[in-house]
Amino acid sequence: MNHFPCLALQSAIRGDMPRKQYLCSMKKNEPGTPAPLPIEAVGQDDPTAASRKRDHIELAFRSTVEEAKLDRRFHYEPLLSGHPAPGSFPPLRFLGKTLRIPLWVSSMTGGTEWARTINTNLAKACREFGMGMGLGSCRSLLYSDDTLPDFDVRDLIGEEQPLYANLGVAQLEQLIARGELARVTQLIARLRADGLIIHVNPLQEWLQPEGDRFRQPPLETIVQVLEQLPSLGIIVKEVGQGMGPESLRALLRLPLQAVDFAAGGGVNFALLELLRSDPALLDAFQPLAQVGHSAEEMADMVNRLIEEPGAELKCGQLIISGGVRNFLDGYYLTRKVRLPAVYGQASGLLRHARGEYEALRQYVETQVRGLEIAQAYLTIKSS
16 A cells, blocks of 8 residues: 655655654654554554554665666556466467476486485476476486486476476587487486487586587587487577577577577586686686676577578577576566577576475565566566
8 A cells, every 4th residue: 555655754765854853753743744643543444554654664764776776677667557466477388388487497406416306396396387497417317217216307397397308418429429319319208308408518518627528519419419319309508608699690590499598697617617626727717717698698699690681590499597586687588589588597496496395486486476567567678
């Protein structure tokens, strides 16, 4: 319920009247200051009004927002919508299935003692809220089923939500060289996954103490997988530094189901590997971890690529991840880019997925409510 603040409160908020003086004036009912209404005078239909007003007075001094901190990405249109009902965010078709919200569980973990708990919680959240999910690296399943229970979440997520396995481009290069690419098809069948995410991570592998070395450009490996497994749906992603316009152009010209930005600003696996290595290497190579592209920069690149004459783009869907901190970032980026897109989160979800499911559930529900309010009142400013 909205009320006009009294003149004294307006003066206090502007700074014309010191806070202490204002509070004293409220107590003493100084001339020019309206006396507070007694509790019994407050309408019986609003029993919390008195306590709410006291909160407003006390919190007014802590709730001012400086102009420099305003979010300049949006037009705020308060007159054009009622409050959105829960569940009102419009569903969207993505990867051949229907998502109820444009939030993607980015590939996170595999082969650890936490993997089963994390993947179980994430899959349950995907089913409840209508999200898609990418599994963490499934490398351990190529030659053994020992860790299969950590990844086998199809029954939990259900058939209606997209579920994708995940392998590194290094593993695929090795499988192709050995003539063992059929292991990928077998892996997808055991997981009952809808397709495969290929993560491309040359800097991570180069900086990792146990890292693999690519014998050919990752693009060649991706093309070989597409040619040899033509019925397999493929998503390609980076791992925390994004990619530049030439790499994006090359991927968008391939018959991929989606490109996942995995941009800079989120978890950076190159830096992660440096932190695991010798301190001297960390000191020498840490500048490499600062190289990359933000999600917003990549969205601008995609928009320019779409407009190029003769673009001939065959991939028409995006997962925007990397530095997406909350629903406002996701809402902004998915509307800024000119291809159908969802936004991905990793660390934000992971933080709540390692314990009881209810903690993750509450977190996702706040993101959904935030998306609904953004949809009702915010539009994107033209760049």
